């Protein structure tokens with residue numbers, strides 16, 4: 001039986017996508033398959049995805065000219081998966097694989113088909129991810145709509161040109177790690193001021209969540225919200241001046257630039 005959507009790789013990214021798509025009723029569960037090599041992972045997935053076919057390998061009968069394939073394996077396996085899916089007749093490929101260009105995927109394919117590359121981030125695991133998508137040489141607006149509808153099941157989707165994917169890979173890809181570092185540092189700062197670690201964690205993580213909610217719900221810019229908590233000559237102004245003196249803003253600009261450049265090198 002051929003499937004409408006086949007997710008190859010049922011690890012962290014693939015399983016989060018599959019669960020999001022089932023909950024969003026993207027298609028009937030019996031129209032979706034997850035291909036996963038690990039027997040242990042297959043067993044876990046089958047329990048979490050009732051009605052979805054969880055299979056050990058992609059076979060020719062699983063694919064027809066209406067099948068789309070999402071590649072969610074590690075980069076070293078991705079080109080082989082693309083080659084196989086293309087050879088079996090899939091008409092659309094969506095890759096979440098970091099550092100793998102649409103040109104490299106297209107070069108593995110026996111015939112030209114729609115290839116869309118994406119860069120999601122880890123909040124997709126709680127359906128609050130941000131993914132950027134870029135189309136390859138044979139992609140139509142409908143193909144991009146298709147990819148957006150898939151990644152939209154686990155968060156927000158932004159369309160960019162492939163040239164900008166490296167910038168995305170330096171910015172929103174690692175951004176959860178950048179923010180966790182800020183959170184860690186602030187917890188440490190609270191402990192240095194004599195707070196227990198538990199209290200410091202509650203204060204910092206709660207404020208992190210609340211500040212993000214304010215940013216999203218008010219629609220005000222980060223600058224406006226920052227000005228609202230910065231009384232002239234007050235405590236926040238003193239703290240912010242120290243951060244600016246230590247060039248925190250420019251450290252982030254450099255971090256994103258270095259990560260984007262690393263992505264460019266990896267893609268060559």
Ligand SMILES: NC(=O)c1ccc[n+]([C@@H]2O[C@H](COP(=O)([O-])OP(=O)(O)OC[C@H]3O[C@@H](n4cnc5c(N)ncnc54)[C@H](OP(=O)(O)O)[C@@H]3O)[C@@H](O)[C@H]2O)c1
Pocket residue numbers: 008009010011012013014035036037038041071072073074075077081096097098119120121122
């Ligand atoms: N996790 C993230 O936050 C994130 C963010 C952006 C992009 N990505 C991209 O997403 C991709 C997957 O990442 P992940 O974190 O989900 O990795 P993961 O948890 O290791 O999942 C990959 C899964 O695919 C299985 N697999 C390997 N080769 C296969 C094949 N030929 N057919 C079917 N299944 C196969 C693996 O099984 P074995 O373990 O047995 O090999 C593993 O269970 C990567 O390319 C990564 O660049 C991930």
